[in-house]
Structures are given as structure tokens and as C-alpha cells.
Amino acid sequence: MEGAPPADGVVTFVTVLNKKDWIETPCSSDSDCPEKNAMCYYDKCLCDIGFIYSVGRKACVSTCALSDLQTSYIKYPEGGLAGYNMYQVQANAEECKSICTNDTQCMNFEITSVPVTKLTYCNFHYVPLSTTTVDIDKDWDFYAKTCA
Template identity: 30%
Template sequence: MSLIHKVAVMICVLNFHYCQKCVNEKVRPLPAFDNVEVREYVLWEVSSGKLVCLGKCFHDVRCHSFQTLGSSGRCTGHATAFASPDKIYSPTLASPGTRMYLLPRASDFVGSACTSDGDCSLEHTYCNDGACNCQAGIMFSVGRSACVTDCTKWGYDAVRYFDRSIGGYNDDHVSGVTEAACRQLCLNSSTFTCTSCDYKDNQCFLSSATFLSVPESSRDLGTSYAHYQRTCL
């Protein structure tokens, strides 16, 4: 047997042992995400096929879903479940052949589809516009896979709450922008640590406060604003 063949056999053996516990993992495909690349809650990106990607996600306790990116030979692991493309708030990309899969531990987790609060099992989560999310003012931590209040390192994603807003406590105000641009302005802010933003009628209000860090009198419910809250690392 040539050296190349020996190396190939060794790689196959290592791959088998690496994922021998996960080959029977009942991953669930999400057909609604076919041909759609999602860039939210990305933990890592590797060059590999479905089986190796499944193994990496299975052994990473933070990982709850993964997607294989068409013919590129790449895959990404994600920290949450996903409900449907219309619950994705950062722009998705057309990507022929891309497929999304959920691990069993993604069931009832942050991001999973829901119709009532009882469908969401993680502590401090509720059904927010058809997807399980942390309660407003309590941040989802990618590293801890939990809803937390003690965030010291802010993440690169933001969750949308349609019926909430913060009265006052604005650190910046930008007019004439889209909702997606408002969300991105908060994530990219360099003049202060933006942790939430409110959007309505092309008006964007950026804030270093969170829904629970302000007095109860400033927590507006039932508004027509879109409220975004950053995640935590």
C-alpha cells in the first residue's frame, strides 16, 4: 500500500472514530432554508462535507445547527436553531445547493419555531413572533448557550422584538435609514457600545441601555417600534 493510500485510510479511520457517536444523530433538514446561506450566530466555518460538519457540530456543545454550502465544500456551525428565513434579520445570501440541518438538542432552543411560550424550554425564553428568544433585556450568550444578564463582551447579532421599545436613553439618532441598516448601525457603532436600538418610520434610535437596565416607566410595550437587542459572546 502506498503512503498516499495509508494516509487516506488513516483519515477515514479518524473520521469514523471522531463521529462514531454522531452517525446515528437524527439531524433534521430545514427545506425552507434550501439554497439560502445564513450568516447569523456563526460559530465556525470549515472546508468539509456533511458528515464531518455533523461531527464537528455534535462535539461542540455550543453548536445547535449547521449548513453545508453548496458546491463550495464549506460548512458552518451555528449557535442556535432556526425557524424560517423570514425570522432572519441580517441579509441572507442566495447559495444554490446550500442545506441547513438541526441537531436534536436544537429542539425548543433559542431560534426554534414556536406558537406559544410553552414551546420554548430554555430558561428565560418565550415565543417571540414565532421563534423562541430570550426575554427582552436578557441577552443570549453564544458561548454559554444561555440567556444571561451579565454580558461583558457583546456579540455580532441582534434579536428583533416587534412590540417593545425604550423611551428615552438614546445615545444617537439617525434618520432616513432602513430597518436593516439601523440594526447594523448598532452592531457597528464605534463611538459608544450600542446594545439596543429602536426603529420606526425610517428613524433609528441607538442606545447603550437594554430593556431591563432602564426604569420600568421607560419600558414601552405594545408599541409599533421594532426593538433590537444585541447578543452576548
């Protein structure tokens, strides 16, 4: 009978915990970042280089299908991908995000401002993070799409 207590009289309760979203939380060392393949980068918990953040799993994953890429981004300050530029445009940060979001092959981009001219440029990449590394480059900021 539905709703009747079990024959042995023992009722079991199951607690389902929602995994806390830890990405971009403050940190001072890698040990402050609770997830596997995470690191403390410029005082925020981010995925290790070579991993992409999965919004659904709240974890860093090594691969993500193009069809699973999201419209949100994780920013790596002073980071860049040397040698993987598919194309460059003059645009501000919001325009760069829009261009990459609407380009189904764009996986990430980097942006810089040229101090003399005050012009902003974006380089767009079709390469997954698992096949390259983000280099420290004080003149650029790197943005990686998130995964489903």
C-alpha cells in the first residue's frame, strides 16, 4: 500500500545536497579552492589551465562539445593564448563577448587596450583549453566560455 511504513518499521531519510558553486570565489592559495582541477588565480578560484568550467556539474572538465558551450564566460586576468588567434577585431569587451557568443566555433577570446590609441582589440580562438595553455600576459585579459 502506498504511503504505508516499511514492514521493519525503519524509515530512511535521504538528504540531497546541492553542490555549491565555488567558481570565482575569493582565495589566497590553491588549497582554498575545493574542486579537483581548480586553482587560485589572481585571488579567485578558477579552473586549472586546460580545463573548462561546467555550469551543470559545478566542476572543471577536460572536454566540452561545441554544442554544450554556454553564453557565460570565466575571466582570467592578464592571460592570453599566444599563436592561436583565428581573427582580430577592434571592439570593446561587451562587443567581443557578443561576437564570440554568436560564433558557434568560438571557444574563447582575449582582449587588450592599446594605451597610446586607447583602442580595444579582441583575438578570437577556436581551440579548446585542453589542447593549449593560458600564458600570463599583463597586456591581455582572457575569457573562456563555460560548458553546460
